[in-house]
Amino acid sequence: MTIRGRWWRRGAGILALALAAGCGTTSLTNMWRDPQYTPGAVKSVLVIAVRKDQVVRRIWEDAFVHQFSQEGVAATPSYQVFPEAMPDTDAVREHVRTKGYDAVLVTSRVGTQEVSTYVPGYVTREPVTVFRPLWGSYVTYYRDVYHPGYTETDSSVHVRTDLWTNHGEGRLLWSGTSQTLDPRNSGNFSHEVSDLVVDEMRKQRLIP
Numbered sequence: 001m002t003i004r005g006r007w008w009r010r011g012a013g014i015l016a017l018a019l020a021a022g023c024g025t026t027s028l029t030n031m032w033r034d035p036q037y038t039p040g041a042v043k044s045v046l047v048i049a050v051r052k053d054q055v056v057r058r059i060w061e062d063a064f065v066h067q068f069s070q071e072g073v074a075a076t077p078s079y080q081v082f083p084e085a086m087p088d089t090d091a092v093r094e095h096v097r098t099k100g101y102d103a104v105l106v107t108s109r110v111g112t113q114e115v116s117t118y119v120p121g122y123v124t125r126e127p128v129t130v131f132r133p134l135w136g137s138y139v140t141y142y143r144d145v146y147h148p149g150y151t152e153t154d155s156s157v158h159v160r161t162d163l164w165t166n167h168g169e170g171r172l173l174w175s176g177t178s179q180t181l182d183p184r185n186s187g188n189f190s191h192e193v194s195d196l197v198v199d200e201m202r203k204q205r206l207i208p
Helices: 003-022 054-070 089-099 186-203
Strands: 026-033 044-050 074-077 103-119 122-132 137-147 150-165 172-181
Touching: 026 186, 044 054, 044 089, 054 074, 054 103, 054 186, 150 186, 172 186
Parallel strands: 044 074, 044 103
Antiparallel strands: 026 172, 103 150, 122 137, 150 172
16 A cells, blocks of 8 residues: 555544544433323423523523424423523423423433543554765655554533423323533534434324
8 A cells, every 4th residue: 555545544534533523422311201102292392491501591492492393393492481590390380281281391411421532543654854975865764653542531411301291290201311422512512412302202203
C-alpha cells in the first residue's frame, strides 16, 4: 500500500469518527408497558417536565409537544396552565379531569453517570527529510510513529419519562429511561430524547 493510501485510510477513519460523534447519542432502557392498555386510546396529553429552571422546563415541554403534534396527538405544555412554578399533584389531577386529557406525561432527570472509553493507539508512517553532507543533498526516508492510546470520559445523563392514563384513578401506561452521552445543549438534548420517546410510544401503539 502506498503512503498516500495509508493516509487516505487514516483520514477516512477520522472522518467516520467525527460523523459518528455528531449523530444521536441517546438510547432507551428500562422500558415497561401496561399489557392491558387499549392501543391508540391516547389522543390528548398534558406534558409536565420536572425542572427547577423554568426556562429549561419550557424547552423540554415544548420539545415533547412538538413531537406529539407530529404524530397527531394534541399535547399541551403545563407551563401554559401553571406558568409560575411546577404544579402539585392535586392541582394537576383537578386540571386533567376538568379538561378531559387522555393522559399525562411526566419527564424528569434522574441522574448522571461517568462513562470512560479507551481509544487505542495507532501507528503512522511519516516522512523524515535530512541533509547528508557527504552527498551534498537531502534524503527522505520513512519511519513508523506510534501514537499512544488515551481514555475519554463523558457524562451519561439519565432522563425518566412516564405516561399516566387519566381514566379511572389513573395508572401508569408506559415508562422508559433515556441515556444521553455528554449532552451540551438543552434544546438539542430535549428534542433528541422527546423524539426517541414519542417514536417508541408510536411503535408500542400507545398513540394513534
